[in-house]
Amino acid sequence: MEFKVIAKCPITRARVSRMVLAHGATMLPTFMPVATQAAIKGLSPEQVESLGVTLILNNTYHLNLRPGIEILKEANGAHSFEGWKHNMLTDSGGFQLVSLSKFTTITEEGALFLNPFSTGEPTMLTPEESISIQHAIGADIIMQLDDVVPSLQQGPRVGEAMERSIRWLDRCIQYHESSGKKDTQNLFAIVQGGLDPDLRNRCLDGMLERKDRVAGYAIGGLSGGEEKDIFWKIIKQCADKLPEDRPRYAMGIGFAEDLLVCVALGVDMADCVFPTRTARFGVALTHTGPVNLKLAKHAKDFSPIDKECPCPTCKSGASRAFLNHIVTHETTAAHALTVHNIVFQAQVMGRARDAIISGVFPDYLRSFFAGYFGNRGYPEWCVNALRSVGVDLLENVDVPVLPGSGAKWEYSDAA
Amino acid sequence: MSSSHISFQSLVCLSANREGSKHKFGPRGGKVLIRNGQIAIDTPGVLTCTSRGVVPHLSRDNVKRTRAIKWVHIPFESFLEHRPPIPTLQPQSGETPRINTLLGFPQEEYVLSMSLRNSADGQEMPANTNAYVTANCIRGMRKASLDWRSYVDSCKPDIIFSLSDTPFTPAPYSQKRLTKSIERSALWLADMLQYPETGPITRPGNIFVQMAGGASAPARSAFAESLVEGLQGKEAEAMRPLKCLDEGVAGYVVEMVPLRLSIQGFHDPSPNPATVTSLIQASLSSLSLSKPRLVTCTRGPHEIIRLVCDVGVDLFDTHWAQHAADVGVALDFHFPAPKTTVELELGHNLYDTKYERDFTSFTSHDLDSSTFCPCPACSPSSVPSSEIIRHSFVDEPGSNVSTSRNPSYTKAFLHHLLHTHEMSAHSLLAMHNITVMDAFFAGIRQLISQDDLSLFEAEVDRFFETYAEDTETGDTGARDERNMLKDDTQVNVFKAAEKAWKEVELLRGKGRLARENEKAKAESTTAANAILTKEMEEKGIEGGSEAVVPMLPDTGL
Numbered sequence: 001m002e003f004k005v006i007a008k009c010p011i012t013r014a015r016v017s018r019m020v021l022a023h024g025a026t027m028l029p030t031f032m033p034v035a036t037q038a039a040i041k042g043l044s045p046e047q048v049e050s051l052g053v054t055l056i057l058n059n060t061y062h063l064n065l066r067p068g069i070e071i072l073k074e075a076n077g078a079h080s081f082e083g084w085k086h087n088m089l090t091d092s093g094g095f096q097l098v099s100l101s102k103f104t105t106i107t108e109e110g111a112l113f114l115n116p117f118s119t120g121e122p123t124m125l126t127p128e129e130s131i132s133i134q135h136a137i138g139a140d141i142i143m144q145l146d147d148v149v150p151s152l153q154q155g156p157r158v159g160e161a162m163e164r165s166i167r168w169l170d171r172c173i174q175y176h177e178s179s180g181k182k183d184t185q186n187l188f189a190i191v192q193g194g195l196d197p198d199l200r201n202r203c204l205d206g207m208l209e210r211k212d213r214v215a216g217y218a219i220g221g222l223s224g225g226e227e228k229d230i231f232w233k234i235i236k237q238c239a240d241k242l243p244e245d246r247p248r249y250a251m252g253i254g255f256a257e258d259l260l261v262c263v264a265l266g267v268d269m270a271d272c273v274f275p276t277r278t279a280r281f282g283v284a285l286t287h288t289g290p291v292n293l294k295l296a297k298h299a300k301d302f303s304p305i306d307k308e309c310p311c312p313t314c315k316s317g318a319s320r321a322f323l324n325h326i327v328t329h330e331t332t333a334a335h336a337l338t339v340h341n342i343v344f345q346a347q348v349m350g351r352a353r354d355a356i357i358s359g360v361f362p363d364y365l366r367s368f369f370a371g372y373f374g375n376r377g378y379p380e381w382c383v384n385a386l387r388s389v390g391v392d393l394l395e396n397v398d399v400p401v402l403p404g405s406g407a408k409w410e411y412s413d414a415a
Numbered sequence: 416m417s418s419s420h421i422s423f424q425s426l427v428c429l430s431a432n433r434e435g436s437k438h439k440f441g442p443r444g445g446k447v448l449i450r451n452g453q454i455a456i457d458t459p460g461v462l463t464c465t466s467r468g469v470v471p472h473l474s475r476d477n478v479k480r481t482r483a484i485k486w487v488h489i490p491f492e493s494f495l496e497h498r499p500p501i502p503t504l505q506p507q508s509g510e511t512p513r514i515n516t517l518l519g520f521p522q523e524e525y526v527l528s529m530s531l532r533n534s535a536d537g538q539e540m541p542a543n544t545n546a547y548v549t550a551n552c553i554r555g556m557r558k559a560s561l562d563w564r565s566y567v568d569s570c571k572p573d574i575i576f577s578l579s580d581t582p583f584t585p586a587p588y589s590q591k592r593l594t595k596s597i598e599r600s601a602l603w604l605a606d607m608l609q610y611p612e613t614g615p616i617t618r619p620g621n622i623f624v625q626m627a628g629g630a631s632a633p634a635r636s637a638f639a640e641s642l643v644e645g646l647q648g649k650e651a652e653a654m655r656p657l658k659c660l661d662e663g664v665a666g667y668v669v670e671m672v673p674l675r676l677s678i679q680g681f682h683d684p685s686p687n688p689a690t691v692t693s694l695i696q697a698s699l700s701s702l703s704l705s706k707p708r709l710v711t712c713t714r715g716p717h718e719i720i721r722l723v724c725d726v727g728v729d730l731f732d733t734h735w736a737q738h739a740a741d742v743g744v745a746l747d748f749h750f751p752a753p754k755t756t757v758e759l760e761l762g763h764n765l766y767d768t769k770y771e772r773d774f775t776s777f778t779s780h781d782l783d784s785s786t787f788c789p790c791p792a793c794s795p796s797s798v799p800s801s802e803i804i805r806h807s808f809v810d811e812p813g814s815n816v817s818t819s820r821n822p823s824y825t826k827a828f829l830h831h832l833l834h835t836h837e838m839s840a841h842s843l844l845a846m847h848n849i850t851v852m853d854a855f856f857a858g859i860r861q862l863i864s865q866d867d868l869s870l871f872e873a874e875v876d877r878f879f880e881t882y883a884e885d886t887e888t889g890d891t892g893a894r895d896e897r898n899m900l901k902d903d904t905q906v907n908v909f910k911a912a913e914k915a916w917k918e919v920e921l922l923r924g925k926g927r928l929a930r931e932n933e934k935a936k937a938e939s940t941t942a943a944n945a946i947l948t949k950e951m952e953e954k955g956i957e958g959g960s961e962a963v964v965p966m967l968p969d970t971g972l
Binding site: 067 | 477812832834
């Protein structure tokens with residue numbers, strides 16, 4: 001991997017970098033859309049490529065179940081299997097320890113998964129096995145297997161999982177280095193430690209010792225319902241301590257305001273199913289907030305979702321009335337909103353890159369929040385987080401500050 | 416404002432020398448000229464079906480990628496859930512008709528036809544009356560009457576289907592019902608054609624009439640004759656200068672779904688091909704040869720070929736091929752058929768585990784062959800790097816994008832997408848199947864243009880010998896025996912695909928959680944009832960399980 005920081009915000013910790021992997025260059029900070037089972041829901045790789053996306057995520061756990069490693073090997077890896085020519089990242093399957101916890105048991109050796117689709121043999125996912133599967137998939141960035149606990153988990157299990165994640169990192173590194181795939185596939189470590197700053201620190205120390213043998217760092221174990229004020233503090237703590245010359249990846253982050261706060265704190269990459277999932281439920285993301293196209297108030301609105309938006313849906317002139325007519329009834333409504341939302345995420349991050357390079361990132365943050373939240377109020381945690389890196393969103397503006405997550409949503413006027 | 420005119424140019428007719436009335440019904444090639452000749456559709460040709468105004472599974476960019484889509488047909492009934500319907504509220508933008516603007520079909524690139532009802536919908540409906548047709552939308556039944564004319568006046572599609580009194584009540588229909596159906600359909604057509612000679616809106620020249628008469632040949636002939644009968648009295652006055660209804664008609668439509676239902680009822684939907692042919696001929700025999708004939712919802716290439724050969728039908732929709740995409744079948748056939756000694760299937764049921772490791776494209780032709788499928792799934796290509804969206808000025812969207820063709824999507828990939836319930840499978844299949852149909856028609860046209868009936872008929876025979884027909888109840892006719900032998904070991908590809916689709920849909924599709932809840936609830940109710948029954952039996956209470964079951968409500972368990 002070639003990783004170069006090309007610009008830094010003089011005020012916040014935000015930076016722009018160029019990351020060159022085996023399938024081309026990707027400019028950071030960036031958002032990675034999720035293609036869980038080898039396809040971004042409903043789209044073809046040509047469509048995804050046309051949206052200006054150069055890095056997507058595949059899920060190891062799912063690909064291992066179906067189509068299975070043997071088939072991926074015969075196809076020469078996931079790139080060729082699914083027809084994707086650009087960069088790809090695979091998670092390690094660790095997250096499924098939480099999301100599919102009904103089906104798993106964890107031991108020092110690895111995680112024992114029951115196959116939810118058949119009553120056959122349970123499968124053991126060890127760190128070595130995870131890396132070996134990711135080798136077969138062939139993603140440009142692969143993740144260590146980590147011991148993930150739910151974000152809200154407390155007690156000794158959190159510390160145990162963090163320590164184990166370091167031990168599993170060593171096993172992943174060992175296996176990866178002996179495989180001869182080191183030149184084409186880049187292994188990232190995942191910082192764990194729950195919501196406890198001391199545990200996070202110990203994890204960071206442990207993982208930084210292995211810096212020469214990992215290509216980048218992810219911040220894991222967040223985005224699981226924890227308080228937002230704790231969330232940003234953990235991100236900041238990790239991003240501050242992670243090395244300058246390694247990409248930093250915040251896992252499972254997808255709301256626009258979360259992305260921008262993370263970028264300001266020094267994060268380079270993020271992924272989340274939110275923008276593509278919410279699209280399937282009929283919600284279009286815009287720079288003035290989410291638009292729920294299922295609502296009757298859009299039935300006679302003949303304007304596009306966002307007339308400035310360069311996505312194929314908005315460019316084709318598809319109106320809110322048209323989308324309201326098909327949303328949740330026709331799969332193409334999901335496709336139309338999925339491409340729109342992917343482009344929205346990419347625009348939020350692309351504009352951040354431009355603003356950082358031009359030295360006006362704090363202004364971008366202010367204008368984004370003004371446009372997105374308007375006078376409805378800014379989430380308090382965003383105000384706090386950005387103050388910690390020298391940007392005061394409330395400077396010269398008179399908007400209320402909202403406690404809690406403050407995430408914006410569109411409701412029916414009738415409600 | 417001038418309205419769009421449709422005309423038909425017949426170029427080749429292979430049956431000109433056939434005896435008697437047969438000369439009217441042979442294979443023919445021509446052009447449908449739309450919007451006074453601005454767009455020409457070669458015939459025999461094909462139109463694409465839509466649902467709620469969109470080509471199922473295809474976003475607008477994918478519709479554009481699918482060059483085979485040139486003519487889209489819009490059933491209007493889904494818009495009746497709002498009153499007035501949304502398309503009529505679309506602000507007029509330039510000269511573009513409202514419906515094209517709303518649905519994103521630029522007039523320069525697409526022909527758009529519109530009917531009230533969805534011709535694929537054969538479900539039982541409340542009876543029509545003299546004053547209205549019952550239509551179906553997501554909020555239930557709607558009555559559509561002369562509003563239809565105001566809708567088409569407002570939407571201005573290139574082609575309009577007149578309203579038809581087609582019964583969707585269980586067959587058979589009485590003589591009285593058929594007479595009513597014919598009379599109403601003619602009356603409603605007349606209503607569509609009554610325009611003042613001068614005025615802001617002139618009589619449209621783009622009305623296709625649906626041929627009424629159900630399964631009765633005399634009734635079908637009678638309807639056709641009522642179209643060419645001279646107009647009398649007030650009606651003649653209102654329709655001047657038309658001398659008969661037919662003069663105001665631009666084309667003839669036969670809908671296969673109600674026709675099949677009226678021939679055989681709801682339970683056995685595979686009528687004898689000869690019956691179908693003779694009924695359609697009954698509709699057309701007294702009518703002009705110089706108007707296009709359109710048949711909806713045919714059941715695949717065999718039926719299409721029969722209708723091209725024996726009825727001289729010019730236009731077909733791709734409903735069958737699009738349905739195949741819905742259920743995971745990639746079509747793979749050609750006309751003329753390839754030279755082979757083995758019987759081929761019309762397509763591949765990609766749910767079948769035999770495709771798990773099949774890394775070849777959907778089409779059995781060689782990549783170098785000129786007949787290799789040009790669809791976006793078999794011959795995908797990246798958009799030029801200049802068209803890739805740039806999100807910041809440091810982006811390098813051109814890197815790793817070649818302008819040459821990308822590798823074909825494979826059967827193995829589609830097999831995976833189908834089993835994982837990924838929507839992308841159906842998008843790729845829809846683009847492919849519509850393209851296969853387009854190529855099939857190009858093959859038919861090419862052969863017709865050689866103007867040699869015996870050559871054409873020889874190729875038709877060869878096609879029938881090469882490909883197994885997709886039928887509901889197994890094959891009919893000469894090939895029965897062979898298929899009976901086969902049926903034991905191998906189910907029809909399409910039936911098998913449909914079954915597999917339903918299984919995955921049930922496992923992974925919409926409403927899965929609700930179904931699982933239901934199931935768990937049912938199981939616990941059954942278990943609880945079993946215990947109760949046992950207890951009662953032990954205590955010697957009379958009534959047994961049947962009497963016990965209602966004591967336990969379904970809810971709250």
